[in-house]
Amino acid sequence: MKWTPIAAIVVFGAMNVVGHATFQDLWVDGVDMGATCARLPLSNSPITNVASKDIACNAGTSPVSKKCSVAAGSTVTIEIHQQPGDRTCATEAIGGAHYGPVQAYLSSVSDSSAADGSTASWFKIFADTWAANPSGGSGDDDHWGTKDINTCCGRMDVKIPADLAAGDYLLRAEALALHTAGQSQGAQFYVTCFQLTVTGGGSAKPAGVSLPGAYEASDPGILVNIHAKLNSYTAPGPAVYAGGSTKSAGSPCAGCENTCKAARRRLRY
Numbered sequence: 001m002k003w004t005p006i007a008a009i010v011v012f013g014a015m016n017v018v019g020h021a022t023f024q025d026l027w028v029d030g031v032d033m034g035a036t037c038a039r040l041p042l043s044n045s046p047i048t049n050v051a052s053k054d055i056a057c058n059a060g061t062s063p064v065s066k067k068c069s070v071a072a073g074s075t076v077t078i079e080i081h082q083q084p085g086d087r088t089c090a091t092e093a094i095g096g097a098h099y100g101p102v103q104a105y106l107s108s109v110s111d112s113s114a115a116d117g118s119t120a121s122w123f124k125i126f127a128d129t130w131a132a133n134p135s136g137g138s139g140d141d142d143h144w145g146t147k148d149i150n151t152c153c154g155r156m157d158v159k160i161p162a163d164l165a166a167g168d169y170l171l172r173a174e175a176l177a178l179h180t181a182g183q184s185q186g187a188q189f190y191v192t193c194f195q196l197t198v199t200g201g202g203s204a205k206p207a208g209v210s211l212p213g214a215y216e217a218s219d220p221g222i223l224v225n226i227h228a229k230l231n232s233y234t235a236p237g238p239a240v241y242a243g244g245s246t247k248s249a250g251s252p253c254a255g256c257e258n259t260c261k262a263a264r265r266r267l268r269y
């Protein structure tokens, strides 16, 4: 079943629904920064209105004081879990058959501890989207970014382009759950913005898109029935910037092979 925000308020009060999730933590070149530079979402409820300003950095979030310093060309790891502070691999990072792509964007801002993101120009630096299951079946049986992030204990590596101009950036991590996306506004976006200062690098200032603006409720990557067989899938938003990175859905975890053993459950919410 699909939880509406109203139902979640009535039933749970604190609005932390099982299965739903928030990107909470960031690693920089393998060093755990925890949530220090994260604009933590107020709940793990998804954003479902792509025309809302909440699609940028989640609902009701505020800047925090700390920025994470990241050298251009290095790797950060975004980390998502269902509940605040629960970083174990014992539970799925995002649960309840919430299948879909995982993507990340950057936007150049004058001060990442102040910018609200509303005028930001977002360029995509990472995508792990979809691949057909060679054994066949429906979209539920296929490979997805969110399956990969579950397999990898909630963590996914994202390369910071080496040619970026130094300065402050907002990093926007996005997981998109498509299990109820056969109806308009059924797709569930789980997003968190992290505050970065990028050092070194070059002079590139990649062109971006606006959020809200770049996504339409009718986009084929947003309005889609994944319970049928899929012959292709195109994630929403622009192409990944040339200096960014991709992970092919279903490929092994990078860097956390010894710890990435999430529980496998197949429930729907």
Ligand SMILES: [Cu+2]
Residues within 6 Å of the ligand: 003, 019, 020, 096, 098, 177, 188, 269
């Ligand atoms: Cu859900």
